[in-house]
Amino acid sequence: MESVIGLVNRIQKACTVLGDYGDDNRSLPTLWNSLPTIVVLGGQSSGKSSVLESIVGRDFLPRGSGIVTRRPLVLQLYKTDPGNEEYAQFLHIGDKKFTDFSIVRKEIQDETDRVTGKIKQISPQPINLSIYSPNVVNLTLVDLPGLTKVAVEGQPESIVQEIENMVRSYVEKPNTIILAITPANQDLATSDAVKIAREVDPAGERTFGVLTKLDLMDKGTNALDVLEGRSYRLQHPWVGIVNRSQADINRNVDMISARHKEREFFATSPEYGHLAGRMGSEYLAKLLSKHLESVIKARISGIMSLVNKNTDELESELSHLGRPVAVDSGAQLYTILEFCRAFDRVFKEHLEGGRPGGDRIFGVFDYQLPVALRKLPFDRHLSFQNIRKVVSEADGYQPHLIAPEQAYRRLIESSLNYFRGPAEASVDAVHFILKELVRKSIGETQELRRFRTLQADILVAANEALERFRDDSKKTVLRMVDMESSYLTVDFFRKLPQEAEKGGNPNASAADRYNEGHFRRIGSNVSSYVSMVSDTLRNTIPKAVVHCQVREAKRGLLDHFYTQLGKKEARQLAQLLDEDPVLMERRQQCSRRLELYKAARDEIDSVLWTR
Numbered sequence: 001m002e003s004v005i006g007l008v009n010r011i012q013k014a015c016t017v018l019g020d021y022g023d024d025n026r027s028l029p030t031l032w033n034s035l036p037t038i039v040v041l042g043g044q045s046s047g048k049s050s051v052l053e054s055i056v057g058r059d060f061l062p063r064g065s066g067i068v069t070r071r072p073l074v075l076q077l078y079k080t081d082p083g084n085e086e087y088a089q090f091l092h093i094g095d096k097k098f099t100d101f102s103i104v105r106k107e108i109q110d111e112t113d114r115v116t117g118k119i120k121q122i123s124p125q126p127i128n129l130s131i132y133s134p135n136v137v138n139l140t141l142v143d144l145p146g147l148t149k150v151a152v153e154g155q156p157e158s159i160v161q162e163i164e165n166m167v168r169s170y171v172e173k174p175n176t177i178i179l180a181i182t183p184a185n186q187d188l189a190t191s192d193a194v195k196i197a198r199e200v201d202p203a204g205e206r207t208f209g210v211l212t213k214l215d216l217m218d219k220g221t222n223a224l225d226v227l228e229g230r231s232y233r234l235q236h237p238w239v240g241i242v243n244r245s246q247a248d249i250n251r252n253v254d255m256i257s258a259r260h261k262e263r264e265f266f267a268t269s270p271e272y273g274h275l276a277g278r279m280g281s282e283y284l285a286k287l288l289s290k291h292l293e294s295v296i297k298a299r300i301s302g303i304m305s306l307v308n309k310n311t312d313e314l315e316s317e318l319s320h321l322g323r324p325v326a327v328d329s330g331a332q333l334y335t336i337l338e339f340c341r342a343f344d345r346v347f348k349e350h351l352e353g354g355r356p357g358g359d360r361i362f363g364v365f366d367y368q369l370p371v372a373l374r375k376l377p378f379d380r381h382l383s384f385q386n387i388r389k390v391v392s393e394a395d396g397y398q399p400h401l402i403a404p405e406q407a408y409r410r411l412i413e414s415s416l417n418y419f420r421g422p423a424e425a426s427v428d429a430v431h432f433i434l435k436e437l438v439r440k441s442i443g444e445t446q447e448l449r450r451f452r453t454l455q456a457d458i459l460v461a462a463n464e465a466l467e468r469f470r471d472d473s474k475k476t477v478l479r480m481v482d483m484e485s486s487y488l489t490v491d492f493f494r495k496l497p498q499e500a501e502k503g504g505n506p507n508a509s510a511a512d513r514y515n516e517g518h519f520r521r522i523g524s525n526v527s528s529y530v531s532m533v534s535d536t537l538r539n540t541i542p543k544a545v546v547h548c549q550v551r552e553a554k555r556g557l558l559d560h561f562y563t564q565l566g567k568k569e570a571r572q573l574a575q576l577l578d579e580d581p582v583l584m585e586r587r588q589q590c591s592r593r594l595e596l597y598k599a600a601r602d603e604i605d606s607v608l609w610t611r
């Protein structure tokens, strides 16, 4: 089961590497909070560092007066095989192995100062230290700044409360195992550690009471009431400790001698002799390790399901946030082109089916254009009066002899002019539909969602292209109308029955020839011709519109844009991909957290399979 504690150690290490300190960012799921951790809680100079050092069996923590521990120290102990060299590693330094523990102490001091400054501020950002040794048990312990009642010189008054808040944030978590340290030469009733532990763990289920400085008690007094659980009952037994005194430290008494001395103290003590087997730092270390094992065993399946649940949540959020934006300009250009192509696909789906909208273009040809053609005011234009006026004007002083050729031409040409309106209107109607489809397609292109600037640029580029297609289309349809005027279909007129053939009286006088019937016949002939042209245009205008606008839009809506893109500098490309910074930050946080969950899952898997 050693491996189970090692597993938690490794996951905790990954948590720290990947920025999961438990409560730094409440919008992200935390793994740290679900892992059991032993936190050392106590007043200043209560002996916290000494207890930690005794558990480790090495001398490596900074000492001094005032607030020495000013950042949480996450200490992970890894038991190695006998005979292996002891060494320490800092997470902020990397793989470097420290075998000289006095340098470890200096690095803790320096690293504390790097973040908090020398003015003895405190910081919740932990220092992560791993110790590999054959003489330790697998444990993760967190050393916290000592609770204090007064700020020392140079510190703001608020530091007292800040320390308490930081300490509480650790011990409040239900997964924290509290190592509440109280010096035996202090009244238990005034112990800050006991006070806070009682508040956050009233049942005493996760609190281990540790009494230090038993050797410093006044002669004639003892701590049996506390150690035997009569003063303050906890679920776990109290452990008494005798650490090195300041004098021992000054005399460089090593940890082995200190442990020896401690063992002797209990073994030979008339008061504590009967408790000797359950006292001392070695016993405390084993007790904690055993407890941690049972806690982890009980929680491992819960941790695994939490890991799975959070992995799923993070993966789905990340897929919603989209991939991160590339940093080099080549990759950025590639990304932009990819996004443009995605937009193009959506746009084409609108035109060709799959998404709605393309059918509205057919509506223009099938309904709007025929209606507009039918509504043209030919009745008025080819009225008897107008025809007579046009014929007379065309004839001039010399009335026509056989047929009013000039008048026919004028009437037809002026009638055909009316087709310009519906032709242009069809072009505009399709233009607006295409514009609307572009707008919709941009909104529907998932890849573009995050990039407002790129969206705007694509919109401008696509609309510019559509304007060009519209101009071209208008020219084409108007030319088709003009072509109808340029050359009339001779056959149509040749096939018209001559008035005489139609049974008209060949002896009719000239006056008869200019009667109302004559003009009406001219009107009817012109009307038939115009209606024939109308039928033709009804079929050809859609062809021209599709050819010039729809087909072009499908083929190369963003062609110009692509050419411009190729000329852009790196800075301009980056501007197109200027994602919302909040979003970028969120993606980064999520992917780091996901990395952690995946690593944790692998770790748990490997332990479960090798159990």
Ligand SMILES: Nc1nc2c(ncn2[C@@H]2O[C@H](COP(=O)(O)OP(=O)(O)OP(=O)(O)O)[C@@H](O)[C@H]2O)c(=O)[nH]1
Residues within 6 Å of the ligand: 042, 043, 044, 045, 046, 047, 048, 049, 050, 051, 063, 064, 065, 066, 067, 068, 069, 145, 146, 147, 212, 213, 214, 215, 216, 241, 242, 243, 244, 245, 246, 247, 249
């Ligand atoms: N005689 C004796 N001295 C002790 C014992 N435990 C700690 N000390 C001494 O008490 C002083 C404070 O001990 P530390 O271990 O530095 O206490 P701390 O709680 O870590 O202190 P801060 O980190 O400053 O809050 C040191 O001089 C230790 O040598 C003990 O059991 N017996």
